[in-house]
Amino acid sequence: MTGAGGHQVTIALSDDHTLFRQGLRELLSTDPGFEIIGEARTGHEAVDLVRQHRPDVLLLDVEMPGPGAKAVISQVATSSPETAVIILTMHNEPAIVRGLLESGAAAYLMKNIGREELISAVRSVSRSRDNVLLSVPRGTLESLERQDRQRTLLSARELQVLELVAAAMSNAQVAARLCISEGTVKRHLTNIYGKLGAVSRVDAIKKAVRAKLIRNID
Template sequence: MTGRSGEQVTIVVADDHTLFRQGLRELLSTDPSFEVVGEGETSDEALELIKKHRPEVLLLDVEMPGPGAKAVIEQVAVSYPETAVIILTMHNSPAIVRDLLESGAAAYLMKTIARDELISAVRSVSRSRANVILSVPRTTLQSLERQHEQHTLLSERELEVLRLVAKAMSNAQIAVRLFISEGTVKRHLTSIYSKLGAVSRVDAIKKAERAHLIDGRER
């Protein structure tokens, strides 16, 4: 099995734990269709290796010195779109999974997966990125599904209102900003509370941020 180029699938491994990184190289090297062309222990090293080798796959840990995984994925997507990023980590937080997949990761795998699962994932993303590959606990997947349901339940106007609420704007201020009546703002808020199971403005903001419906950093 070869990559898109028809030759060996070229891979860069980025993890700050030396023993794990070396073990991963040895594991992947047992498959003759794979070639590990570089190892990095920081995010900056990973980006330099990608620039140098233009690999088909980057295996990336979430927590490494330097720019975060999100920044690396976004940089790869812009500058090296031929490289598919596979997150390989011990972190199974739904918020992190969602954030990195939305940033462009082709797969999100736990380090507890079996050898055959990892090899299958590398082969799959090297051929096509039509599907996102997930190997996370069922509880994480269920949480992601709930977040998606909440997001699709809120209308675009309700999301607009919620973002302005998060900026500490009053109903009157929101009405002026959106060119609607104050009564309409109140009706949107009632609907938002019902859909999110919230009991107040503060509660709605917290639940929306946890579900990644709004970004708390914008406040």
Template sequence: MTAPDRPQIRVCLADDHALMRDGIREMLCTDAKFTVVGEASTGPEAVAVCVRLRPDVLLLDVEMPGLGAAAVVRQVGRSAPQTRVVVVTMHDDPDLVSELLTAGAVAYLLKTILRDELVAAVRSVVRRPVQNVLLAVSRATVERLDRQRPRTTPPLTGRELEVLRLTAEALSNAQIAGRLCITEATVKRHLTNIYAKLHAVSRVDAIRKATAARLIKPAPQAPVN
């Protein structure tokens, strides 16, 4: 008994150049798993066709009349949430990549990719929608996006927080060791870990950054005589 065939992947094409739409349609239609159900040449048309036809994937060009690409992505996300937006563009721009992925696009592909790469990308976003976004951009763009990605601070352990709080009270390493019943070498090790996690260069810097991050409370001000 053979397994039933997977349903076709329904695709809409949004590009203001008819020749580009024709080329992408021909590439996709060589694979029986794809069917192009609609086309658009402006931003508003792209949103409308997704709302009306509910395709699995919208292949979206960046530069079209009427709406910016990010606005199209957001509107499709609200009005046709089952449609996954794949950006296909000539622009290898990390700022644009970041903007469109933040808006909700699930892939960002350059028009220089090969047919097999396009087909694989579209299949992937349909079959594994919860996976990370797909990128087909230059290495320089990927590296810049990585530098722009916010870095999260690793959490301090309970003991590291105790050491940090006592450090903020201006206790010496020896005093902290006595208070916590640990060795002074252990205190130094905890401080080294704290500096690394907070990207701090000194006790004062660590206290300042931890206070700003609300990991510890500000030290009480000494009374003024």
């Protein structure tokens, strides 16, 4: 089977474990529709490989020497925007998953997936980038869905209020910054507490930071 347009799907492999890369090469090479164009051991090598060959797909590990996965995805998007990046990793932390998907990864897969699932994912992203593919534990998916619900629940104004509160501003200071009354700030905070299930300003900030609704301000 060939990729979009009838050509072979060209694939670059990027992982700092030689044995794992070799296993991936052997596994994917069994499909006549795939062509492995090269391997990389570091983030720098991955970017150079993509820039030189412009493959349809880059299989990328999260932890490698050199630039991190986010930086690699960004550089790939600049030098070869047609290359779809598939994250293939053992990390399933919701924050990492969300961060890499938001950076532009076309798929996020765990290394314990089966051969057919991997081949299907490679074919899918090589044809279309419209859908993002996920193969993560149920707990990770539920956490991402919970974060999405919380993001939807908080209005833009409530997020503004919470960010200023997290910056250690008083209600009066928040009101002055946003040109609203102090009573309106208190009402926003009451709504925020209810939506996040928080009992105080500190609790709301902690929950919002964990859910990636606001930045962690030290």
